[in-house]
Amino acid sequence: MKKLFKVIPLLIAALVLTACSSSEDNSASSESTTCSPESLATVESGVLTIATGEPAYYPWVIDDAPESGEGFEAAVAYAVAKQLGYENSAVKWVRTTFDAAITPGPKNFDFNLQQYSITDERKQVVDFSSAYYKSNQAIVSFKGSKLEGVTTLQGVKDAGAKLGAAVSTTSLDVIETQLGLKASVFNDNAAGVTALKNKQIDGLVVDLPTAFYLSAVEVPNGIIVGQIDGSDAGDQGFGLLLSKDNPITSCVSQAVDTIRDNGTLQAIVDQWLAASAGAPVLG
Numbered sequence: 001m002k003k004l005f006k007v008i009p010l011l012i013a014a015l016v017l018t019a020c021s022s023s024e025d026n027s028a029s030s031e032s033t034t035c036s037p038e039s040l041a042t043v044e045s046g047v048l049t050i051a052t053g054e055p056a057y058y059p060w061v062i063d064d065a066p067e068s069g070e071g072f073e074a075a076v077a078y079a080v081a082k083q084l085g086y087e088n089s090a091v092k093w094v095r096t097t098f099d100a101a102i103t104p105g106p107k108n109f110d111f112n113l114q115q116y117s118i119t120d121e122r123k124q125v126v127d128f129s130s131a132y133y134k135s136n137q138a139i140v141s142f143k144g145s146k147l148e149g150v151t152t153l154q155g156v157k158d159a160g161a162k163l164g165a166a167v168s169t170t171s172l173d174v175i176e177t178q179l180g181l182k183a184s185v186f187n188d189n190a191a192g193v194t195a196l197k198n199k200q201i202d203g204l205v206v207d208l209p210t211a212f213y214l215s216a217v218e219v220p221n222g223i224i225v226g227q228i229d230g231s232d233a234g235d236q237g238f239g240l241l242l243s244k245d246n247p248i249t250s251c252v253s254q255a256v257d258t259i260r261d262n263g264t265l266q267a268i269v270d271q272w273l274a275a276s277a278g279a280p281v282l283g
Contacts, residue, residue: 035251036085042110042248048086050077051109054095055190058213059272060115066093072209072272073113076132079264080111080240083255098188099168101241102126111240111252115207117170118236127249130256131237132265137174138211138279139163139225140196141203147225153179153282156225161202164192171205174228193218209273226282 043049052073055064061071069078069088081091094109101112104125111129118128139156141147146161156163157179164184165171175183184201186192192204196219206214208227215222240256242249259265 035254040248040251043108047090047092048081048084049092049094049109051094051096051101051112053098053114056114057210059209072268075268075272077113079259079268080252080255083258084251098166102168107243110248111242113240115238116241118239126244127242127246128239129253131239132256134237135207135209136227136229137171137205138208138227139203139205140211140214140219141223141225142219143221143223145202147203148223150225156282157181163203163205164195164201165205166192174205178228208279224279226280229281
């Protein structure tokens with residue numbers, strides 16, 4: 001992945017949430033807490049361990065190198081770390097699968113960010129910070145597929161197309177719940193992309209920024225069929241994921257709230273997620 005892909009236009013379905021606060025249900029506590037490397041009960045003392053996927057796609061991480069701080073989520077991670085008092089040298093990166101990170105139990109990271117949508121179901125087994133971004137889902141396909149030219153959700157259903165998504169994702173929920181279709185389920189987006197390239201499926205459902213990248217770079221003759229409005233699907237935006245009842249959740253939420261309120265988060269959005277009108281909403 002090259003930095004030149006920064007110019008790929010991305011339609012932001014909904015920019016940084018402005019109404020979220022650390023007093024919301026997705027933060028562990030609204031009480032004032034001392035948040036510093038000396039006081040935080042992190043996995044490794046004095047170190048902030050952050051997880052992402054493998055691979056991590058543009059525009060979330062550039063060149064699959066989160067330690068560079070380049071890409072939307074890599075930049076958000078370092079902004080949160082700075083707010084918590086950690087120098088870049090005190091940040092350690094690890095990799096996880098999407099599905100493994102949202103299972104119950106202890107974690108080998110302090111927080112994980114790989115486009116985890118906050119849902120009430122997930123909050124039963126993991127913690128989330130305040131939301132740092134919200135995006136619609138979108139269908140990526142290719143020219144000549146059954147989905148080319150489809151403009152409505154009913155058209156997607158009537159096309160007889162096979163749709164796929166990664167396991168345990170909101171994308172999978174969209175196919176099964178909003179569209180009422182049986183999905184092809186993959187271990188991760190990379191496996192889904194391979195299936196789409198091989199035309200084993202007609203469309204892959206992913207978040208909208210990822211859809212722009214995949215259709216422009218990864219999928220030959222790729223197209224975005226359209227985006228699916230998730231406002232009625234219970235999607236509360238992307239949150240940093242932590243282990244259940246993690247003592248640092250409130251501090252992480254406070255850090256997200258602060259970088260939102262002081263404009264840092266918007267600046268990261270402006271740098272890595274440029275707006276465009278190129279993806280119609282499937283009505």
